[in-house]
Amino acid sequence: MKKLRELLLVNIFMISALLAVIGVLMIFIFVAVKGLPLFSVVSIKDFLLSSDWSPSTETFGILPFIIGSFVVTFGALILGTPLAVATAIFLAEIANPKVRDTIRPAVELLAGIPSVVYGFFGVVIIVPVIRAMFGGSGFCIMTAWVVLAIMILPTIAMITEDSISSVPRMYRMSSLALGATKWEMIRTCVLPITLPGIINAVILGMGRAIGETIAVMMVIGNAPIIPVSLTKPASTITSVIALEMGYASGNHQNALFAMGIVLFLISTSLVAVVKATSKRMA
Amino acid sequence: MKEFPRYRVFVQGGGSSVGIEAAGTGAAQIGMTSRELKGEELKSSLRVIPVAYDAIAVIVNPSNKIKNISEDQLREIYTGKIKNWKDLGGADMEIVLVNRDEASGTREAFGKKILGKAEFTKDAVIQPGNGQVRSIISSAKASIGYLSLGYVDKSVKVVAVDNVIPTIGNVRKGVYPLHRKLYFLTKGKQNALTQRFIDFVLGEKVQKDIVSVEFVPVRHK
Numbered sequence: 001m002k003k004l005r006e007l008l009l010v011n012i013f014m015i016s017a018l019l020a021v022i023g024v025l026m027i028f029i030f031v032a033v034k035g036l037p038l039f040s041v042v043s044i045k046d047f048l049l050s051s052d053w054s055p056s057t058e059t060f061g062i063l064p065f066i067i068g069s070f071v072v073t074f075g076a077l078i079l080g081t082p083l084a085v086a087t088a089i090f091l092a093e094i095a096n097p098k099v100r101d102t103i104r105p106a107v108e109l110l111a112g113i114p115s116v117v118y119g120f121f122g123v124v125i126i127v128p129v130i131r132a133m134f135g136g137s138g139f140c141i142m143t144a145w146v147v148l149a150i151m152i153l154p155t156i157a158m159i160t161e162d163s164i165s166s167v168p169r170m171y172r173m174s175s176l177a178l179g180a181t182k183w184e185m186i187r188t189c190v191l192p193i194t195l196p197g198i199i200n201a202v203i204l205g206m207g208r209a210i211g212e213t214i215a216v217m218m219v220i221g222n223a224p225i226i227p228v229s230l231t232k233p234a235s236t237i238t239s240v241i242a243l244e245m246g247y248a249s250g251n252h253q254n255a256l257f258a259m260g261i262v263l264f265l266i267s268t269s270l271v272a273v274v275k276a277t278s279k280r281m282a
Numbered sequence: 283m284k285e286f287p288r289y290r291v292f293v294q295g296g297g298s299s300v301g302i303e304a305a306g307t308g309a310a311q312i313g314m315t316s317r318e319l320k321g322e323e324l325k326s327s328l329r330v331i332p333v334a335y336d337a338i339a340v341i342v343n344p345s346n347k348i349k350n351i352s353e354d355q356l357r358e359i360y361t362g363k364i365k366n367w368k369d370l371g372g373a374d375m376e377i378v379l380v381n382r383d384e385a386s387g388t389r390e391a392f393g394k395k396i397l398g399k400a401e402f403t404k405d406a407v408i409q410p411g412n413g414q415v416r417s418i419i420s421s422a423k424a425s426i427g428y429l430s431l432g433y434v435d436k437s438v439k440v441v442a443v444d445n446v447i448p449t450i451g452n453v454r455k456g457v458y459p460l461h462r463k464l465y466f467l468t469k470g471k472q473n474a475l476t477q478r479f480i481d482f483v484l485g486e487k488v489q490k491d492i493v494s495v496e497f498v499p500v501r502h503k
Binding site: 232 | 296297299300303322375376378380383384385401404405406407408409410417418421422424425
């Protein structure tokens with residue numbers, strides 16, 4: 001009896017774990033089956049390298065969206081990472097327990113806010129500010145940067161703080177005992193040890209930024225053109241899929257699924273590249 | 283509905299193409315569209331029921347001094363040839379162009395009437411609904427956009443097209459150039475309730491008291 005129960009439980013846990021794998025496989029197969037037929041109509045080269053996207057005339061070139069996704073993601077990382085790392089250093093090394101216990105829950109709360117709320121916040125607050133500063137409509141790449149930077153801040157800050165806190169106390173003590181000031185101790189002792197952790201945090205932030213859809217769609221202006229100016233509207237892969245999936249049919253729908261494949265490949269290869277380089281550094 | 287407390291009608295937005303798709307697949311009993319069916323859609327044996335005439339209003343920010351735009355000027359703006367308000371006799375500021383997404387029947391009707399065979403410039407802010415267009419125009423000084431007359435409110439300024447202001451009267455007389463029909467779509471035989479709803483909307487009461495406030499009724503004028 002006991003043995004049977006044991007066996008049952010082991011299997012239940014295994015099936016739970018397998019379900020996740022099956023889920024990933026099903027999603028990938030489904031997206032591939034819906035997306036690949038497009039390439040009998042449009043060549044892969046035209047699809048990836050043409051900048052003309054106009055579904056009503058069956059022209060599907062997604063270069064503007066690939067560039068848009070990269071520009072938006074890296075801009076958000078450049079804005080968000082220093083902020084997040086500084087937040088983490090402050091929480092882990094500088095703040096006294098009372099301050100830390102007020103700020104940390106607030107940062108954690110930031111991670112739990114639904115992305116549509118960020119989008120709404122972007123439209124109501126960030127768009128008018130950017131419009132007042134740079135003119136134009138305010139629906140542009142720079143607005144997307146700011147909104148995304150706030151969205152990825154908690155992810156990067158929390159993971160960085162964890163890895164800073166895991167640096168043994170002894171190292172800090174030794175560093176201070178050798179006459180280092182607090183800042184020297186953080187810079188020469190804590191941060192180098194934490195670097196792989198920070199890189200991991202940035203990868204996760206990047207994953208969130210490149211996949212973020214609704215908040216970006218609400219503020220970026222959705223123009224299907226290669227970004228020429230930071231204060232002009234543009235599109236990302238995800239924003240186009242979200243905007244057009246509701247009504248797309250036929251080749252247009254296949255093209256959106258094919259964009260899903262491209263997004264999947266981009267995000268997995270980005271993660272692989274960053275992981276490989278961080279391993280070499282460690 | 284107040285008059286029929288036992289019944290509920292669920293309405294979902296998304297643009298004309300969504301309405302056509304939903305009626306075609308049977309996801310909705312009635313699809314709503316502001317454009318004619320085309321291509322594959324014509325083969326889908328959908329029944330097309332006109333329910334109202336609608337005007338498309340061209341709107342600008344209330345701070346804009348422009349009062350009238352010609353159809354030619356509109357075409358040059360929306361194909362990207364005119365880029366500054368000073369070319370239209372306004373202030374020296376770059377035009378912020380607001381357009382609808384490709385699912386929009388309003389975009390389709392506007393494009394057909396104003397652009398003809400020319401194509402929209404891609405250098406525009408794309409928004410997925412009339413409400414979003416209105417909200418940008420009401421806050422961005424240099425913006426211009428277009429939307430269904432029913433969505434116009436005090437937060438935006440309507441400009442005349444070829445010296446005709448879009449009013450229900452002008453649409454009825456046929457002098458305002460930008461107008462189109464609004465349709466219900468059904469597939470196959472509807473159930474009794476759906477038919478009752480359609481009859482209700484086409485009935486004298488709704489056409490006269492409700493439809494005529496923002497649109498031009500197709501019946502009981």
